[in-house]
Amino acid sequence: MDLYRDNILDHFRNPRNYGTLAGSATRVSQNNPSCGDSITINIDLSQKGKIRAVSFTGTGCAVSMASASMLTEFIKGKTSTEVLALQKEDVERLLGLKLTLARIKCALLPLETIHQALHK
Amino acid sequence: MLFKPSKIASDFPVLQRKIKGKRIVYLDSTASSLKPQSVIQETVRYYEECPVNIFRGVYTLSEEATEGYENSRGKVAEFIGCPNSAEVVFTRNATESLNLIAQTVGRTLPAHSNIVSTVMEHHANIVPWQVISGEKKIPLRFIDIDNEGRLKLDDLEKKIDKNTAILTFTFISNVLGTINPVKEIIARVKKINKNTVIVIDAAQAVPHLKLSVMDLGCDFLVFSAHKMLGPTGVGVLWGKAELLKKMPPYQTGGEMIREVQLEKTVYNEPPYKFEAGTPDIAGVLGLAKAVEYLENIGMGKIREHEKELTVYALGKLQKLSAIEIYGPKEATERGGVIAFNLKGIHPHDVAQILNNDNICIRSGHHCAMPLHHRLEINSSCRASFYLYNDESDVDALLQGLENTAKFFLRKWC
Ligand SMILES: Cc1ncc(COP(=O)(O)O)c(C=O)c1O
Numbered sequence: 001m002d003l004y005r006d007n008i009l010d011h012f013r014n015p016r017n018y019g020t021l022a023g024s025a026t027r028v029s030q031n032n033p034s035c036g037d038s039i040t041i042n043i044d045l046s047q048k049g050k051i052r053a054v055s056f057t058g059t060g061c062a063v064s065m066a067s068a069s070m071l072t073e074f075i076k077g078k079t080s081t082e083v084l085a086l087q088k089e090d091v092e093r094l095l096g097l098k099l100t101l102a103r104i105k106c107a108l109l110p111l112e113t114i115h116q117a118l119h120k
Numbered sequence: 121m122l123f124k125p126s127k128i129a130s131d132f133p134v135l136q137r138k139i140k141g142k143r144i145v146y147l148d149s150t151a152s153s154l155k156p157q158s159v160i161q162e163t164v165r166y167y168e169e170c171p172v173n174i175f176r177g178v179y180t181l182s183e184e185a186t187e188g189y190e191n192s193r194g195k196v197a198e199f200i201g202c203p204n205s206a207e208v209v210f211t212r213n214a215t216e217s218l219n220l221i222a223q224t225v226g227r228t229l230p231a232h233s234n235i236v237s238t239v240m241e242h243h244a245n246i247v248p249w250q251v252i253s254g255e256k257k258i259p260l261r262f263i264d265i266d267n268e269g270r271l272k273l274d275d276l277e278k279k280i281d282k283n284t285a286i287l288t289f290t291f292i293s294n295v296l297g298t299i300n301p302v303k304e305i306i307a308r309v310k311k312i313n314k315n316t317v318i319v320i321d322a323a324q325a326v327p328h329l330k331l332s333v334m335d336l337g338c339d340f341l342v343f344s345a346h347k348m349l350g351p352t353g354v355g356v357l358w359g360k361a362e363l364l365k366k367m368p369p370y371q372t373g374g375e376m377i378r379e380v381q382l383e384k385t386v387y388n389e390p391p392y393k394f395e396a397g398t399p400d401i402a403g404v405l406g407l408a409k410a411v412e413y414l415e416n417i418g419m420g421k422i423r424e425h426e427k428e429l430t431v432y433a434l435g436k437l438q439k440l441s442a443i444e445i446y447g448p449k450e451a452t453e454r455g456g457v458i459a460f461n462l463k464g465i466h467p468h469d470v471a472q473i474l475n476n477d478n479i480c481i482r483s484g485h486h487c488a489m490p491l492h493h494r495l496e497i498n499s500s501c502r503a504s505f506y507l508y509n510d511e512s513d514v515d516a517l518l519q520g521l522e523n524t525a526k527f528f529l530r531k532w533c
Contacts, residue, residue, distance in 0.1 A: 004469075004473075004527070009527075009528070012528070035466075035467075035498075035499060036467075036498025036499035038498070059498065061467075106468070
């Protein structure tokens with residue numbers, strides 16, 4: 001099945017950056033009631049606005065969990081401005097997938113939550 | 121007649137279809153049933169032979185259409201054990217039937233009333249009542265369920281009182297499969313308050329078992345044609361004649377009037393009072409054919425068949441340790457619906473993998489979010505059975521679930 005490429009399965013089975021962050025990290029939770037995905041993002045920004053540490057917890061389908069895992073890996077060390085500029089196409093590129101209507105919400109929930117955390 | 125699902129399946133054109141070269145395993149009849157050739161043919165016949173409006177023409181075509189439409193009403197009435205076909209109102213679906221009751225009976229409730237429902241309802245039997253509760257500032261209470269997903273009958277005495285104007289609940293849960301003891305519930309409620317109007321959401325019951333509105337003793341009963349082999353676009357509202365008579369109209373316009381002057385209108389009698397505008401005539405004709413089809417097989421046999429399949433499926437599914445099944449354990453207490461979760465795998469992923477083999481199950485909250493909250497889960501998978509399913513479909517589901525578990529977890533625990 002195309003949707004579940006090896007990289008997605010790998011990130012789903014062994015999520016990177018899964019867990020909480022100690023200290024003064026910003027924490028934002030979001031959910032997607034229609035499919036029951038929920039995610040919490042923890043972000044620690046440096047003085048200069050760089051992402052020093054980021055982690056997530058949550059439950060959801062393979063696509064949403066893999067998306068969270070890949071995104072958290074991808075944004076570490078980037079500036080908040082760079083991360084805020086990320087869009088749907090960037091998530092598709094990371095996942096290596098063209099998102100179908102049915103799965104778009106799952107895949108974008110982590111990015112939306114990260115954006116919300118950076119706006120805090 | 122011998123009950124042979126494979127023979128029945130041959131009456132359903134879509135089941136002859138192959139996708140990616142494989143047969144279709146349809147396990148989502150709770151959402152909508154498949155349609156047999158006779159029903160499809162009837163809607164085509166209408167469009168080919170007498171595709172005209174009803175009640176309006178004196179010409180032969182219109183008379184034929186009108187007669188067909190009214191015969192359908194009679195057939196549906198008989199099917200649900202109602203001797204007076206004027207008590208059968210055609211709507212768009214069960215949802216509209218419930219909205220109709222809420223917007224007429226609900227809207228005219230006296231102050232100090234309250235409305236009671238249950239936590240296992242489909243959104244269609246919650247939201248219309250929330251609207252009324254909000255507008256009229258009257259309480260909306262919910263009967264709880266026990267650990268096996270049965271209504272807590274003790275809750276009836278706690279939630280229902282002298283001011284309970286409406287009790288509305290589902291005959292069969294579209295998630296848990298629970299068959300509620302409708303007669304017992306009505307008897308207990310009537311002891312507390314004999315004036316409480318009883319609304320039964322029979323969207324999952326009428327397609328699957330023999331029922332009689334006279335025997336149940338309810339005041340209203342609603343269902344949808346598309347879940348009982350009929351076309352989409354038609355629903356039924358059955359209501360006691362004396363209640364229908366007292367109710368204000370729901371929508372207004374053509375067909376539902378007796379006389380219109382520019383200043384005022386005299387409404388038609390029920391059921392016409394509630395059927396404003398041109399209805400889905402082809403759909404209503406198709407529904408009568410669906411009823412005919414079900415009656416030819418026999419509702420008793422259909423129920424027995426679904427029960428046997430459910431016992432078979434529950435027995436197999438329960439052996440999987442990675443599975444959590446919701447609802448009553450006894451098949452006698454449930455319809456052919458099984459909601460479950462594979463631990464650690466999201467229902468969307470399960471459904472997606474099953475789709476590789478054309479196994480159609482539902483994933484999500486099945487329009488019952490409050491129930492999922494009550495079960496402390498976000499979503500679930502749901503497989504449901506109807507007369508065209510057999511053990512090979514259950515076996516396919518089992519195989520699909522094992523594949524899914526292997527695929528995501530790499531071990532079958
Ligand atoms: C118990 C129950 N009530 C009401 C409905 C609503 O039916 P419809 O969408 O046909 O109006 C459904 C359909 O899923 C149902 O299962």
